[in-house]
Amino acid sequence: MSAAPLLETRRLVIRRGDRITLDALDLQVPAGCVYALLGGNGAGKTTALNALLGFVTAASGQALVDGIDASRDPHAARARIAYLPENVALYPYLSGIENLRYFCTLSGLRLSLDSARALLRAAGLPREALARRVGGYSKGMRQKVGLAIARARQARAMLLDEPTSGLDPSAANEFARGVLAARDEGLAILMATHDLFNALQVADRIGILRDGRLVAELQARDVAHDELERIYLRHARAADEVSP
Template sequence: MNAAPLLEARGLVIRRGTRVTLDTLDLRVCAGSVYALLGGNGAGKTTTLNALLGFVPAAAGQALVDGIDATLDPQAARARLAYLPENVALYSYLTGIENLQYFCALSGLRITSGEAGALLESAGLAFEAHARRVGGYSKGMRQKVGLAIAKARRARAMLLDEPTSGLDPAAANEFARSVLAARDAGMAILMATHDLFNALQVADRIGILREGRLVAELDARDVAHEELERIYLRHASDAEETAS
């Protein structure tokens, strides 16, 4: 018997005015798995994340987080989620430890500096950076603080929006290891990305969105980079021909 998904779009339709931005989307992400959602700009990747966060209401269907309808009860849905945007917003004048303690406090969690340090270390942030002000952090280091915040909140599921955008190869590889560690700890992870290599590196399932529709879904173990690139470019080309 298959496990119930922690993240699910079920016949999900999102409209902005007269425009359909998600068209009858169906996808499932279970505990201990990573789903990479690929697509060009405007394909609907970020809209999918925003629907699960309850920021945009469903016109039809459901966006479900651990069985909770994010349109009907967005606060309860968000309470079960960790969200890592493309650019993690942290307080530049606070240290890594202080940022982590502050954001935990906003969620009603009190952690010691020692506990904060252990969480930052588990997210891959070097010890010598813990007590430095975040204003001097690279983007990759900020992403690690974001992952530490997600771990501290003990969220069951995590949404990642273009997490490797702007990272150098070494930082992207480190981030991939952190995502895999979160997956192995039982978290369900949905990642919106343009990065085909990163998708293959961390994902169990890969979906390709085009104009709000899921046009392909693949098992990452069964596809090589060249084949994924070919499939992705074919759908991108189809979208351009349709637009013209």
């Protein structure tokens, strides 16, 4: 990667008690790149995101957001990140537009009605759903509101934690289009996921975590789905063999 990374970990070690949850993790995500981080439960994917958000402190090494050490200045690091969790917490009695404008207000942003509509439509939310209460939305529609909220913050980087979990193939495909639109606008995007198909659909680069270690790194354009599945399962079986 020739561009300077907006998201970067340098020999990052995270400990939880006596256990190492990230072990000398090195990864880089420049502007205009989607990096998919694959791995099973407990592999360290969410821990990597939390380190960049400054929610966990590095035992050694660094988690950097636009050059800012997230352990030393978590507020400045988070100010440059848009974060989309697996389950987006929205107010069910407010509409999609109202939720978007409310969360922008909490971040100190004033968003016009037209801008809110445009962001939600760009995220893939149907026009007829914009003014409906979120309580009647599917999970896929809620994720699209979350994506619009993330993009409204005009952050330089985005973290996605299992964003397509529980979505049907159509909803996952629509969500992928929104992620690619954000990438094409120049965001650096790090996505933790179990979804191999979605990883190949949106990622430029793919890393596989096992027991907190980056055990494989691939260019998405160079690997087919069946090959990625074989590589992923090989590492998963290796982890099972060494487990007590």
